[in-house]
Amino acid sequence: MSAASVSRRPLIAANWKMNKTRQEAQTFCDVLLTDLGQPPVSVVLFAGFTLLETVRRALDELDPATATVPSLGAQDVHPEAAGAFTGDIAAPQLLDVGCSWVLCGHSERRRDHGERDELVGAKARTARRAGLRPMVCLGEDLEAREADRTFEVLDRQLNGVLDALGAGGGDDPPALALAYEPVWAIGTGKTATPALAQASHAFLRERLEARLGAAAASIPILYGGSVKAGNAAELITQPDVDGFLVGGASLDAASFSAIIANSS
Numbered sequence: 001m002s003a004a005s006v007s008r009r010p011l012i013a014a015n016w017k018m019n020k021t022r023q024e025a026q027t028f029c030d031v032l033l034t035d036l037g038q039p040p041v042s043v044v045l046f047a048g049f050t051l052l053e054t055v056r057r058a059l060d061e062l063d064p065a066t067a068t069v070p071s072l073g074a075q076d077v078h079p080e081a082a083g084a085f086t087g088d089i090a091a092p093q094l095l096d097v098g099c100s101w102v103l104c105g106h107s108e109r110r111r112d113h114g115e116r117d118e119l120v121g122a123k124a125r126t127a128r129r130a131g132l133r134p135m136v137c138l139g140e141d142l143e144a145r146e147a148d149r150t151f152e153v154l155d156r157q158l159n160g161v162l163d164a165l166g167a168g169g170g171d172d173p174p175a176l177a178l179a180y181e182p183v184w185a186i187g188t189g190k191t192a193t194p195a196l197a198q199a200s201h202a203f204l205r206e207r208l209e210a211r212l213g214a215a216a217a218s219i220p221i222l223y224g225g226s227v228k229a230g231n232a233a234e235l236i237t238q239p240d241v242d243g244f245l246v247g248g249a250s251l252d253a254a255s256f257s258a259i260i261a262n263s264s
């Protein structure tokens with residue numbers, strides 16, 4: 001654990017994946033935003049493309065003087081800024097609808113769409129150049145974990161994105177977040193133990209510091225993989241766990257709200 005890691009404000013992110021209609025997104029926002037108040041955390045909502053406008057309008061109604069205003073994020077972005085790419089979405093389009101964040105390299109994209117480190121890095125670079133903050137997802141699958149290759153996988157994935165961002169050191173870190181999501185813990189109900197999560201986070205923190213020096217301190221490392229209200233409080237006490245990327249338990253406003261409360 002680095003001394004700087006202690007001071008990072010927790011960042012709690014919802015990843016709705018391919019869920020919700022606009023009406024359901026509106027209902028979620030009505031419930032969450034009424035009760036949110038000003039917890040000492042930052043919040044991001046990663047919504048499907050058709051929901052972004054609905055969520056952004058709901059967020060626009062909040063008064064930052066009296067409420068924590070969540071940021072809006074998308075779940076993917078194309079590495080080109082425009083062009084003939086049917087079915088894809090470009091960074092300027094995401095900015096236009098009010099996004100400030102985008103997920104890059106979620107394991108479901110790596111698994112279902114063959115996204116490799118180079119493409120994930122290119123997406124993160126395009127996002128940064130457009131002014132979006134990439135949240136880059138990293139994590140080992142069960143085979144790598146059982147073969148004791150977790151750190152090797154994390155190192156490769158992290159280097160891929162830092163190389164693409166041109167982040168070799170110095171005091172100008174990319175505006176970036178990492179989400180450590182062991183693939184075997186996503187949507188399975190199997191959460192990494194706090195000690196196991198901490199070990200991977202500490203490894204990533206050390207590697208970030210080796211590459212970026214003191215500037216690494218501004219990059220939060222979130223944990224993802226079956227986070228719920230019941231396990232959030234213990235996970236967040238780990239010194240290098242800076243927040244959560246929550247899938248299934250973020251679909252219900254009350255359950256996501258309880259995770260926020262337990263992470264504060």
Ligand code: PGA
Pocket residue numbers: 015181185186187188189224225226227245246247248249
């Ligand atoms: P989960 O998903 O919380 O449902 O495990 C996490 C994620 O994939 O981001």
